[in-house]
Every structure is written in structure tokens, then in C-alpha cells.
Amino acid sequence: MTQPLIAERLHDFAGPTIFSEMTALAQQAGAANLGQGFPDSDGPPELLAAAADAIGRGLNQYPPATGLPELREAIAARRTADQRLTYDPRTEVVVTAGATEAIAAALIGLCDPGDEVIVFDPLYDSYSACLAMAQVRRVPVLLEFDGTRFTFDPEAFRRAVTPRTRLVLLNTPHNPTGKVFDESELALIAEVCMAHDLVAVTDEVYEHLVYDGLRHRSLATLPGMRERTLTISSAGKTFSCTGWKVGWACGPARLVTTVRTVKQYLTFGTGTPFQAAVAHGLTRCMPWVDELRAELARRRDLLVAELRAVGITTYPCDATYFVQMDARSFGHDDGETLCRALIRDAGVAAIPSVALYDDKAAGRHLVRLAFCKEPGLLTTAARRLAAYASDASAAPREGQERTSND
Structure with missing residues (x-):
């Protein structure tokens, strides 16, 4: 294959992402795809109808660079309702091409080459690419499982500041x-x-998908943080419309202006009819989101119960689309090797979490499963995983020691 002509800082990102790779392998094998995090059903019919109506009404040209006024107003109203934060929709809200553009624009606009950004490890893969594009150094702070939950060492976080x-x-x-x-x-x-006069950029795209009575609190709500926090979210996860790529950033005007300055030379504006529909959704479709949250919790519980019943270790999941599974339950120490074997031999696609870790040793044994799928598919995948685990337990692969689930 011809080598791409690409800047040195982006060499590590030249190939397809792990999500694209595993999805392609799943499609080739006809595997049950619990890999890439997209739902296999559409969002609220009312939202879809609003998009079609916007197209019919002629909202098909460029939107304002900051986004449609009605969407910025709906975003600001939502922040007030959910987090008791007040933002001026004219100057403190900007609409972007998904949360990814907002993150990229923030990093490119706020950082100079050689600056450092503290991240929590593991981190979504686009963060590393965006940091490389901004020519800044990521400083990871590891999230470790303490037997109950994933958390981090406070002193390690303090030491990360330079x-x-x-x-x-x-x-x-x-x-x-x-x-x-x-x-x-x-x-x-x-x-x-x-203490160190740092800006916080928060990715809160799963803000409405929190389970078991827990509550998401935005960092911007803490005393002294509104004026130094850029809060990013999107419609994709909230309304099961990941292909629309409508995101936004809220914050003080000095930070939002930075995002707007960069994004006007990236996409300028995107998805005008989808922006109109999302404004409708944030105003009228939140009861549907409540139902989605409850349904996703049921699907998580279905998948976890099926796996734990046969001795497959999973880790607590309080939010998002994803649950972590331990590759050692299958007699594997390496989650990436397991994921490739699962597609080939079990007919199930997953994501090796190590692809999202800076500390490869810490994430080597973890596998990410998406439960934002129909219950029938989850049951099929779980039973295939159970059968594969049973076979692995009966006949461990050469050179691999059987490990405990304890």
C-alpha cells in the first residue's frame, strides 16, 4: 500500500481508527457488532419529522457561523434547566460539527505549540489526534479500578501540572x-x-445517559469554574442521531469566541435542517430521552447478567453506551488479540480498550462492549461470548495460563 504523505506529528494517526477497523471486520464476518458506539435504532419520530420539515421549509443553506439562533437559545435553556447555569445564546454558545469539532477547535485555539494538556487515561481516540494537530503534549492521569470503581490518584493529578x-x-x-x-x-x-489558572474543557456528550439514580454534574457548576470552563456536548448520543453531527460549546464569551474563530475556518457551518430539528428536540423531546435512559439501563443489565452468569467479569458502568469486560475471563491477557479472535471464532465484535490507553499495560486486559443495541442482538452476542468462554476454559490456548475471574 502506498505510504501517505503526512506531517510527522500525525504519523500515528495515518491508518483507520480502531472503531473503523473493527466495524469493517465485523461486517466482513457477519459478526454481532458491539464495537462502534452507535445505536441500531433511530431517535424520536418527532425529531426526525422536524428535520424533514426543516428541509421542506427551505432551511438548506449555510447557517450562521455560530449556529441557528433557535438552537443556541434551546441549548442555553437546556443548560439552565439541567445544571442551573445561565449562558447568553448570542455570545456564550456556539454550534459545531459534532462535539469532535468543538474539542479540536478549543485545543487548536487555546493552546500554543509546546503547551501541555492534562487528560484522563483512557481517553477517546480523537483527543490524541486533536492534541497532535494542536502540537501540544498530552499528560495522562490514569483512571484505575480500585475494586469498586474507576478513579484516580489525587496526588498524581496534582503532579501532572507543570x-x-x-x-x-x-x-x-x-x-x-x-x-x-x-x-x-x-x-x-x-x-x-x-490554583494554577488553568482552563477546563469538558466533554459531556453522555450527560443525559446516566443510570441507577446517579446525577451528572458539570464542572462549570462548581464555584469559580463557570468563567474558566468550556462545556461541550452534542445531540448525537442524546437523541440517537450520531450521523447528524450537531454539537456545541458553552462557556464565557472569551472561550466561546476562540472556538468560533477556529471553527469558521474548519466547517464554518453545517447541517442547517438538523440544527433546526435539534432545537425542537431539546425543547420538546426530553421525555423521550428519559425513556431512552431507562431502556439503555435495561440493556446494560441484560448484557451484564448474561455474561456474569457464566463467569465473565465485567466492570461497573454508571453511564454511557459501554461496559468494560475482562479478557482474562477467556484465558487471554491481551484484549486486542481476544477481540480479533472473537470476530473470527465467536462472531462478536468488540473494541480493545487498550487502543484508548496511554498506559498500555493498564488497559491491555480490557475490552469495551457497546450495549446501545437491540436486546435480541445483545442476547445473541452474550451467548456467543459465553460459548467461546466455555471453550476457552476447557482448552486454553497454547502459551496462555488460565486466570481467575476473582
């Missing part, structure tokens, strides 16, 4: 661990940001 630190990039609810950062963790992050 004179070159520019900002903290926080993803909560967190992909791939399913973690919701709690009050004490948010308070520590806020304390460090204020």
Missing part, C-alpha cells in the same frame, strides 16, 4: 469506563484549575 500546563481536558460521563466523576473528584479538579 509551568507548561494550559488546560485540563475532562470527559464525564467517561468513555470507555462508564464512569461519572463524583463531587470530590470534580472539586479537586476545580481546585487545581483555579
Whole structure:
């Protein structure tokens, strides 16, 4: 294959993402795809109808660079209703081509080459690519499973700050661990940001998909943090319309202006009829989102119960589309090797979590499963995994020791 002509800082990102690779392999094998995190059913019919209506009404040309006014107003109203935060839709809200563009624009606009950004490890793969494009250094703080939950060492977080630190990039609810950062963790992050005059960029795309009575709290709600936090979210996960790529950023005008400055030279504007539909959704379709949240919790429980019943270890999941599974339950120490074997031999596609880790040793044994799928598919996948685990237990592969699920 011809080698791409690409800048040195992007060499590590030249190939397809792990999500694209595993999805392609799943399609070739006809595997049950619990890999890439997209739902296999559409969002609320009312939302879809609103998009069709917007097209019919002629909303098919460029939107304003900051987004349709009605969408910015709906976003601001939603932040007030959900987090008791007030934003001026004219100057403190900008609409982007999904959350990914908002993150990229923030990093490119706020950082100079050589700056450092603190991230939590594991991290969604686009973060690393965006940081490379901005020519800044990522400084990972590991999220470790303490026997109950994924959390981080407060002193490791404090030590991550140097004179070159520019900002903290926080993803909560967190992909791939399913973690919701709690009050004490948010308070520590806020304390460090204020002590060192750091900006916080928060990716909150799963803000409405939190289970078991837990509550997502935005970092911007903590005392002193609204004026130094850029909060990013999107419609894709909230309304099961990941292909629409309608995202946004809220924050003080000085930060939102930075995002707007960069994004006007990236996409300028995108998806005008979808923006109109999302404005309708944020205003009228939130009861549907409540039902989605309850249904996703049921699907998570279905998948986890099927796996645990046969001794497959999974980790707690409080939010998002994803649950982590332990490859060692199958007699594998390497999640990536297991994922390739599962597609070939079990007919199930998953994502090796190690692809999202800076600390490869810490994530080597973890596999991410998406439960945002129809119950029938989840049951089929779980039973295939159970059968494969049973075979692996009966006849471990050469050179691999059987390990405990304890």
C-alpha cells in the first residue's frame, strides 16, 4: 500500500481508527457488532419529522457561523434547566460539527505549540489526534479500578501540572469506563484549575445517559469554574442521531469566541435542517430521552447478567453506551488479540480498550462492549461470548495460563 504523505506529528494517526477497523471486520464476518458506539435504532419520530420539515421549509443553506439562533437559545435553556447555569445564546454558545469539532477547535485555539494538556487515561481516540494537530503534549492521569470503581490518584493529578500546563481536558460521563466523576473528584479538579489558572474543557456528550439514580454534574457548576470552563456536548448520543453531527460549546464569551474563530475556518457551518430539528428536540423531546435512559439501563443489565452468569467479569458502568469486560475471563491477557479472535471464532465484535490507553499495560486486559443495541442482538452476542468462554476454559490456548475471574 502506498505510504501517505503526512506531517510527522500525525504519523500515528495515518491508518483507520480502531472503531473503523473493527466495524469493517465485523461486517466482513457477519459478526454481532458491539464495537462502534452507535445505536441500531433511530431517535424520536418527532425529531426526525422536524428535520424533514426543516428541509421542506427551505432551511438548506449555510447557517450562521455560530449556529441557528433557535438552537443556541434551546441549548442555553437546556443548560439552565439541567445544571442551573445561565449562558447568553448570542455570545456564550456556539454550534459545531459534532462535539469532535468543538474539542479540536478549543485545543487548536487555546493552546500554543509546546503547551501541555492534562487528560484522563483512557481517553477517546480523537483527543490524541486533536492534541497532535494542536502540537501540544498530552499528560495522562490514569483512571484505575480500585475494586469498586474507576478513579484516580489525587496526588498524581496534582503532579501532572507543570509551568507548561494550559488546560485540563475532562470527559464525564467517561468513555470507555462508564464512569461519572463524583463531587470530590470534580472539586479537586476545580481546585487545581483555579490554583494554577488553568482552563477546563469538558466533554459531556453522555450527560443525559446516566443510570441507577446517579446525577451528572458539570464542572462549570462548581464555584469559580463557570468563567474558566468550556462545556461541550452534542445531540448525537442524546437523541440517537450520531450521523447528524450537531454539537456545541458553552462557556464565557472569551472561550466561546476562540472556538468560533477556529471553527469558521474548519466547517464554518453545517447541517442547517438538523440544527433546526435539534432545537425542537431539546425543547420538546426530553421525555423521550428519559425513556431512552431507562431502556439503555435495561440493556446494560441484560448484557451484564448474561455474561456474569457464566463467569465473565465485567466492570461497573454508571453511564454511557459501554461496559468494560475482562479478557482474562477467556484465558487471554491481551484484549486486542481476544477481540480479533472473537470476530473470527465467536462472531462478536468488540473494541480493545487498550487502543484508548496511554498506559498500555493498564488497559491491555480490557475490552469495551457497546450495549446501545437491540436486546435480541445483545442476547445473541452474550451467548456467543459465553460459548467461546466455555471453550476457552476447557482448552486454553497454547502459551496462555488460565486466570481467575476473582
